[in-house]
Amino acid sequence: MTSSEYPPMQAPVCPLPYNDYETIVMAHGSGGALSLDLIKKVFLPCFSNPALLAGNDFAEVPGFVHGRVVVSTDAHIVSPLFFPGGDIGRLSVSGTVNDLAVSGGIPLCLTASFVLEEGLKISTLEKIVKSMADTSLEAGVPIIAGDTKVVERGKADGIFISTSGVAVIGARRAIVGSNAQPGDAVIVSGTLGDHGLAVLTARGELGLSADIRSDVAPLNNLIRKVTEFTDQIHVMRDPTRGGVATTLNEIAQQSHVGITLFEDQIPVHPAVRSACELLGFDPLYVANEGKVIIILPANLAHEVLSILQHEPYGQNARLIGQVQADSPGTVHLKTSIGGTRVLSMLSGELLPRIC
Amino acid sequence: MTSSEYPPMQAPVCPLPYNDYETIVMAHGSGGALSLDLIKKVFLPCFSNPALLAGNDFAEVPGFVHGRVVVSTDAHIVSPLFFPGGDIGRLSVSGTVNDLAVSGGIPLCLTASFVLEEGLKISTLEKIVKSMADTSLEAGVPIIAGDTKVVERGKADGIFISTSGVAVIGARRAIVGSNAQPGDAVIVSGTLGDHGLAVLTARGELGLSADIRSDVAPLNNLIRKVTEFTDQIHVMRDPTRGGVATTLNEIAQQSHVGITLFEDQIPVHPAVRSACELLGFDPLYVANEGKVIIILPANLAHEVLSILQHEPYGQNARLIGQVQADSPGTVHLKTSIGGTRVLSMLSGELLPRIC
Numbered sequence: 079m080t081s082s083e084y085p086p087m088q089a090p091v092c093p094l095p096y097n098d099y100e101t102i103v104m105a106h107g108s109g110g111a112l113s114l115d116l117i118k119k120v121f122l123p124c125f126s127n128p129a130l131l132a133g134n135d136f137a138e139v140p141g142f143v144h145g146r147v148v149v150s151t152d153a154h155i156v157s158p159l160f161f162p163g164g165d166i167g168r169l170s171v172s173g174t175v176n177d178l179a180v181s182g183g184i185p186l187c188l189t190a191s192f193v194l195e196e197g198l199k200i201s202t203l204e205k206i207v208k209s210m211a212d213t214s215l216e217a218g219v220p221i222i223a224g225d226t227k228v229v230e231r232g233k234a235d236g237i238f239i240s241t242s243g244v245a246v247i248g249a250r251r252a253i254v255g256s257n258a259q260p261g262d263a264v265i266v267s268g269t270l271g272d273h274g275l276a277v278l279t280a281r282g283e284l285g286l287s288a289d290i291r292s293d294v295a296p297l298n299n300l301i302r303k304v305t306e307f308t309d310q311i312h313v314m315r316d317p318t319r320g321g322v323a324t325t326l327n328e329i330a331q332q333s334h335v336g337i338t339l340f341e342d343q344i345p346v347h348p349a350v351r352s353a354c355e356l357l358g359f360d361p362l363y364v365a366n367e368g369k370v371i372i373i374l375p376a377n378l379a380h381e382v383l384s385i386l387q388h389e390p391y392g393q394n395a396r397l398i399g400q401v402q403a404d405s406p407g408t409v410h411l412k413t414s415i416g417g418t419r420v421l422s423m424l425s426g427e428l429l430p431r432i433c
Numbered sequence: 434m435t436s437s438e439y440p441p442m443q444a445p446v447c448p449l450p451y452n453d454y455e456t457i458v459m460a461h462g463s464g465g466a467l468s469l470d471l472i473k474k475v476f477l478p479c480f481s482n483p484a485l486l487a488g489n490d491f492a493e494v495p496g497f498v499h500g501r502v503v504v505s506t507d508a509h510i511v512s513p514l515f516f517p518g519g520d521i522g523r524l525s526v527s528g529t530v531n532d533l534a535v536s537g538g539i540p541l542c543l544t545a546s547f548v549l550e551e552g553l554k555i556s557t558l559e560k561i562v563k564s565m566a567d568t569s570l571e572a573g574v575p576i577i578a579g580d581t582k583v584v585e586r587g588k589a590d591g592i593f594i595s596t597s598g599v600a601v602i603g604a605r606r607a608i609v610g611s612n613a614q615p616g617d618a619v620i621v622s623g624t625l626g627d628h629g630l631a632v633l634t635a636r637g638e639l640g641l642s643a644d645i646r647s648d649v650a651p652l653n654n655l656i657r658k659v660t661e662f663t664d665q666i667h668v669m670r671d672p673t674r675g676g677v678a679t680t681l682n683e684i685a686q687q688s689h690v691g692i693t694l695f696e697d698q699i700p701v702h703p704a705v706r707s708a709c710e711l712l713g714f715d716p717l718y719v720a721n722e723g724k725v726i727i728i729l730p731a732n733l734a735h736e737v738l739s740i741l742q743h744e745p746y747g748q749n750a751r752l753i754g755q756v757q758a759d760s761p762g763t764v765h766l767k768t769s770i771g772g773t774r775v776l777s778m779l780s781g782e783l784l785p786r787i788c
């Protein structure tokens with residue numbers, strides 16, 4: 079779908095030339111000499127690739143593109159910037175890679191735009207940029223264009239990162255949220271709620287010190303294993319803000335179907351389950367950043383589960399529900415004790431600044 | 434280069450259902466019911482197009498793409514949000530359209546990600562989104578994907594908007610900054626410094642009340658007139674942050690050439706010139722958001738100037754300089770009184786929060 083003219087991606091070489099006393103100043107966002115200095119010392123060594131090095135206002139996507147193309151964008155505002163299992167850099171790359179990958183396409187490239195607060199330590203920015211580069215390398219998706227702006231102290235919260243990306247699908251149509259069919263199986267690729275609880279724990283506000291790590295990860299290679307096995311996937315979506323319950327409500331509405339989940343099949347890490355019970359959260363509404371929901375014909379479910387479970391990011395994949403014609407637009411939960419209740423869309427805000 | 438399956442773009446239908454008392458709350462960034470409400474009431478009516486309405490985590494670029502593809506991204510943090518001649522919405526669309534257009538390609542689509550401050554009036558957001566839609570319609574480039582996050586009061590400054598976009602070039606190579614050749618002519622499409630001075634005036638801090646309007650505009654249709662006339666353009670770039678002087682320094686360094694400007698040929702609006710003299714600014718270092726520098730073989734300069742001057746955004750286009758082999762990496766200014774001085778790259782920050 080693209081012919082590659084690119085050398086293979088390299089591990090980032092971040093010289094970390096800044097000490098802890100050097101901070102971002104307004105002139106780093108001027109577009110002038112200090113902006114160039116930041117690009118040369120921080121961004122280029124980490125993100126090094128021919129398109130970025132060309133130094134134009136645009137960047138050329140590797141190779142010649144032939145096919146349907148999809149794009150995606152996400153703003154990332156997580157607080158704190160570093161949390162167990164990840165940081166805003168890994169999050170910003172994984173978030174957009176995953177939004178592209180659920181189309182069934184191959185992500186080709188990312189762009190990143192930064193809003194920095196005056197006074198941010200440059201060494202903190204470097205750690206974040208290095209993490210973006212590591213995650214980009216893991217995903218095999220280069221970051222080829224960027225922009226940096228600086229706002230006065232107190233006018234932003236350290237750093238916000240918006241990432242966008244492009245994927246090519248080829249001649250097929252994209253996998254979309256309106257295509258769930260009665261009889262389909264609902265699979266989730268692993269345990270739920272890890273990201274939201276990891277970020278919440280890292281804030282330290284609740285006096286909770288659980289051993290919970292975020293699941294934040296790029297899923298394009300996992301998803302590719304599935305789409306290479308079958309072209310019969312009906313829906314894929316990553317259950318981020320609002321969790322699995324909200325994501326499945328969206329799909330139920332878009333596809334005009336009902337969805338039923340089986341509570342005793344839903345994978346939740348024991349530490350996440352305990353923390354949720356303690357805090358009164360439902361893991362079905364908590365954000366994930368390294369999980370995908372796959373809705374597909376039931377006769378393919380067993381083999382796809384097996385493929386997922388052999389991958390590092392899919393070991394805890396489970397078949398958690400089914401699609402039916404009844405109750406279109408609604409998600410039900412069959413509880414462990416045999417009852418049934420409606421799972422509505424998240425209303426209000428469960429956990430702010432989670433992604 | 435793409436086969437269009439799209440209906441023609443429509444003027445935005447913004448019902449403005451919010452009164453002045455309704456404000457952004459944290460739950461508008463939850464991904465749940467209030468996020469959907471904002472999407473349905475503000476974003477979809479303004480940006481309405483099939484890719485966005487599909488409601489997936491990604492959006493499909495109109496048509497089938499065949500060719501080289503370029504991407505670009507920009508974060509926009511301008512203060513104040515509204516200024517004479519434009520606002521952050523028009524700026525965010527024009528900025529990315531222009532960065533794509535200077536590649537010589539045809540911009541296909543944009544994405545937009547918003548960071549909103551809790552407490553922002555929803556009616557303010559609507560005005561901005563409406564302005565984005567109007568500018569997108571003017572450019573003929575649809576906004577097909579978006580994301581909205583909300584941060585606590587005091588953790589951002591009203592609204593930051595990051596836009597990204599995709600353009601297709603076809604089989605030709607992109608027009609790049611490293612291709613200026615000795616003997617080339619340097620053209621600018623109009624008066625310099627209008628945007629920076631308009632924003633500064635709007636801040637009201639300097640007690641200056643000049644009649645200066647920002648030049649912020651999408652230039653893709655203007656640029657297309659030129660690229661349809663000739664495929665001999667060597668460099669195009671829009672002189673935003675750092676102004677024409679900084680942009681030409683970048684090009685001189687990338688192309689290993691010297692550039693000489695003729696001061697008495699440089700178009701500056703009289704009100705901008707007066708304000709610059711009063712404040713001690715040099716219009717060559719002030720940001721523009723609706724101007725393009727075109728570097729091309731001298732024998733084409735006259736006809737390209739004529740094409741530009743017949744377009745609404747190119748009426749004041751001028752031939753302002755030439756490229757030579759001497760003094761590579763350096764920009765010189767021949768002053769009106771016959772002297773010559775070096776124009777270095779902007780160091781420090783002239784005007785913060787300008788774009």
